[in-house]
Amino acid sequence: xxxxxxxxxxxxxxxxxxxxxxxxxxxxxxxxxxxxxxxxxxxxxxxxxxxxxxxxxxxxxxxxxxxxxxxxxxxxxxxxxxxxxxxxxxxxxxxxxxxxxxxxxxxxxxxxxxxxxxxxxxxxxxxxxxxxxxxxxxxxxxxxxxxxxx
Numbered sequence: 001x002x003x004x005x006x007x008x009x010x011x012x013x014x015x016x017x018x019x020x021x022x023x024x025x026x027x028x029x030x031x032x033x034x035x036x037x038x039x040x041x042x043x044x045x046x047x048x049x050x051x052x053x054x055x056x057x058x059x060x061x062x063x064x065x066x067x068x069x070x071x072x073x074x075x076x077x078x079x080x081x082x083x084x085x086x087x088x089x090x091x092x093x094x095x096x097x098x099x100x101x102x103x104x105x106x107x108x109x110x111x112x113x114x115x116x117x118x119x120x121x122x123x124x125x126x127x128x129x130x131x132x133x134x135x136x137x138x139x140x141x142x143x144x145x146x147x148x149x150x
Contacts, residue, residue: 093129105133105144120145
């Protein structure tokens with residue numbers, strides 16, 4: 001005689017599913033009864049005030065700002081519109097290991113550290129030297145190249 005395919009865990013899962021379905025039905029009926037009791041509140045609105053925050057009250061029409069269609073820019077500025085930036089920067093050598101052939105330069109404008117390699121040096125440098133350099137994109141970020149001592 002064959003064994004029943006209904007196992008204990010299957011029957012427990014089925015009981016949980018039925019209970020979950022009944023609970024959901026009860027919640028739905030309770031919401032429906034509450035809605036009939038209180039009446040329909042209608043559609044709830046969310047407004048955006050003049051600062052861009054969501055509120056439940058309509059914004060003051062006096063604070064409304066008119067914007068001309070021509071003032072809206074939906075593009076990246078062209079390269080020729082950008083001001084020309086001097087490629088030569090000044091900085092200070094924070095670390096340089098001449099035996100390994102690399103070091104770091106701290107930019108005097110924004111205090112960022114840039115890696116430099118001996119192949120990008122024009123003059124020989126040591127720590128705490130004031131230098132001028134240019135930036136070039138490397139594999140791991142910006143690198144200082146054409147490094148000269150000031």
